[in-house]
Amino acid sequence: MFFKRLLEIFVGNAQSKIKKVDINCTECGLVFDNTINECPDCKYMKILTDGSFDEMSDDLRVISTIRGETAINAAKEMGLKLLELRAEVSDQFKVKYKKLQHRKTGEIITIGDFRDDNLYRNLGYKTLVDWTSKNPSKFFSPYAAYVIPKDIKKGECVLINDVITNHVSERWNQGDVYRLSKSEAIWTGKYFYIDVSSYAIGEFIG
């Protein structure tokens, strides 16, 4: 999910030109802007209603994350056990980019590596937007919760696909700091101990 957000930053040239417009959800009436693909309230309500709580991945139970007051209140009404946490954007996460335009063709590209600067300058690109950092963290609501399975046992290892708390996944030596969005975790009986190393992105093996 984190990299999906990254991808949105770098590939989203066309999208970034689209003017921000409010959309009224036809199902629940929530007003959200067109930079979001789907109504966030409906998205998290679907998690509650599609019965996916028994999902497994790599032999680990998958813990569902819900966000927003609507889904949290609905989950409480359904009698689900929740671990509520505040979703806060942390300033420590940043991803840099630079936008270039080809002097002849007008093609616009986005680069993220300082070392590409000279390469593209020699290929005839000029700077459109100089090096800028963005924080890719964006939560539509400060209210978030994990749905805790009733039969979870202390010490059980689980998979969380949408981590609520902020943890550094990797610091690139060019200054970029990536947020951990997916992780294995251990249920302590009171909270999830996030095993950051399980899904940190520093090393790729395969």
Add this chain to the structure above:
Amino acid sequence: MKINPSTKEIFTDTGTFVKRLYCHIHVKWKAMKKIEDGSRICIECNKTIQDTASFNDTDLIKLIKNDPQACLKVNLNQDNVKIIH
């Protein structure tokens, strides 16, 4: 060498696709058994994982040509790796 972290695909500096890094076992590099040439052995599958830190494009292509299933380790902070999106 270039890597797209979102797809885990690696390419040569000229943009030729080399392979997509994927391993369902999720063993950490630190947990693997060190061997003399800098590569390591996976404790789960016994395959040798090549550290690409000192590879150039020629080394990389040669390795994958000889063994398309060869396992590689790429770190984002390697000097020979550029990140693309």
